[in-house]
Amino acid sequence: MLDVKNISMAVGNFKLSEINFNVEKGEYFVILGLSGVGKSLLLETIAGLRSPDSGKIFLRGKDIAKEKIQNLNISIVYQDSVLFPHKNVYENIAYPLKSRKAKGIKEKVHRFAEITGIADKLERKPSTLSGGEIQRAALARSLASGSDIFLLDEPLSALDSKSAFELRALFRKLNREGITIIHVTHSYEEAVSLATRIGIMEEGKLVHVDTPSEIFRHPRSEFVAHFVGIKNFLKGNLKEGSGAQLKEFALNGISISVLTDIEDGEAFLMISPDEISISNKPEESSSRNHFKGVIKDIAPARIGIDVTVDIGIDIVSVITSNSLNELDLSIGKTVWINFKASSCKIYK
Amino acid sequence: MNTVAKNNSALGLIFTFLGGLLLLFIIAPVAGMYLNTTSAGLTETIGDDAVRSSVWLSLWTSMAATMLFSLLAIPLAYILARKNFPLKNVVNGIIDLPIIIPHSAAGIAVLGIVTRNSLLGKAADLVGLKFIGSPAGIIVAMAFVSIPFLINAARDGFAAVPERYEKTALTMGASPARAFFTISLPLAWRSILSGLILMWGRGMSEFGAVIIVAYNPQTAPVLIFERFTSYGLKYSVPAAVVFVTVCLVLFIIFRLVKKKINA
16 A cells, blocks of 8 residues: 655654655554654655655555645644644544535534544634544544545654553554554554554664564564563674584674574574673683673662673673672672573574 | 842842833833823814825825735745745845835835836836825835835744644645645734734834835825924924824724734
């Protein structure tokens, strides 16, 4: 239904680089990324409100650059500046119907307002509505516009948890009824609870597009790894090592021995913090990896204590409070960290 | 806390005193003019056809200048608020030019473009319109000196309207023109109205540029000046009082209307 091909553009401080993805009819596609990575810019580009510097967007097989915005049948709902402030809810919902010179406007406005649960507030001005009610009215207006793709720009970020929960249910309902939704958010929970597929956006790039389960099982970005509680997530290069299946994982001038049969090249490495030990002297053991570093942070974790050691990259080890006292660990102290090559989980 | 409150109240007193002085500076000359006018002189002036027609001329020409030139000023203000283009700062500077040049010089400049030898003068001649010594000339002179007030206010008004409303309107099937007339213009209307009132007021009170383009027919400021130079202060004050009263009444009405719209 929607094909985004190699979109690149720069607007002020925001940049999009070679964005590629496609969205099928009826999908709920969530673009997940931190604030300021260009998510809203991407939505406006999909809506035809901005022209990319390069690349093309095809909607229902047609290049959107050749179509008028008002004929694209894509509806955008912004995080703020949502409803027209000088019009009441009824007039807001009627706006697209009047633009398209539709018949039976009154009946349609009431019907869409019923669907989104805002029918009792039709006479109200936007300034008197709650955040959730504003979003409901905006969704009714999008339905009235006849669009079958809704672009939602952080629609839940300003809402209390109860309203957000109710609206999520409404989004799912609209999606079930055939509306294709592209939803941008910085909230991991929102993405997991709504998406059929997720695109992870980092620094203007769509770095990973997959189903939620696959995205979070095998993260390809520190951002996602952080969400799922993975503390040692590294991106580097896998090279031949000194033995069979023993390879070297190189990053930032550091070489980590890993036990894997995955082929060489760019790869991701995860090490669970409880697989990493800390010692005051180089440890003689079966572990292949020993690195000298300086303790950067000591913080209580849900279970045990997280000790962050800077070895050129930050590595987190979880230890007991007894070990912390016995080893006399403190911030700034030089220590050794040790872990086995087989503790390193490698994937492409 | 007490010290802060004390200091603030002392500062508040000083500021109130300084502000009061300024208000007095504005009110005193106008009030003095009213106090120096006898009711007999005022009645006679109101009955004077020349005074009445000059006040009426000032009113309608300034209104016409505001209405006609707003058709050019509002689109320009919108472009300046929404688009970026090379030399935009220069354009903004050009718009403020009539504010900084002496108004007599502005009159001479306007005279240059509306004489019979100029392109505009020749074109107007073809349709039987003349600028020099006519209401049309007065309208052009008034518009020249007062247009920056409207453009600046309207530009700030449009700039304060989030562009997202217009973008939303476009995705809702509105044409750019419908988005402008139903979203941008109503949302910027308060600022535009302020600009219209300022432009109208500034145009109505214009003297320097108008007298150069059209000594006759006489607008109220020209008539007041003529009475002052020909007959002295005593004869010019009643005419000034009549004109100032009309201006004040209209100004108050417009302010009330604007307040109602804002509410």
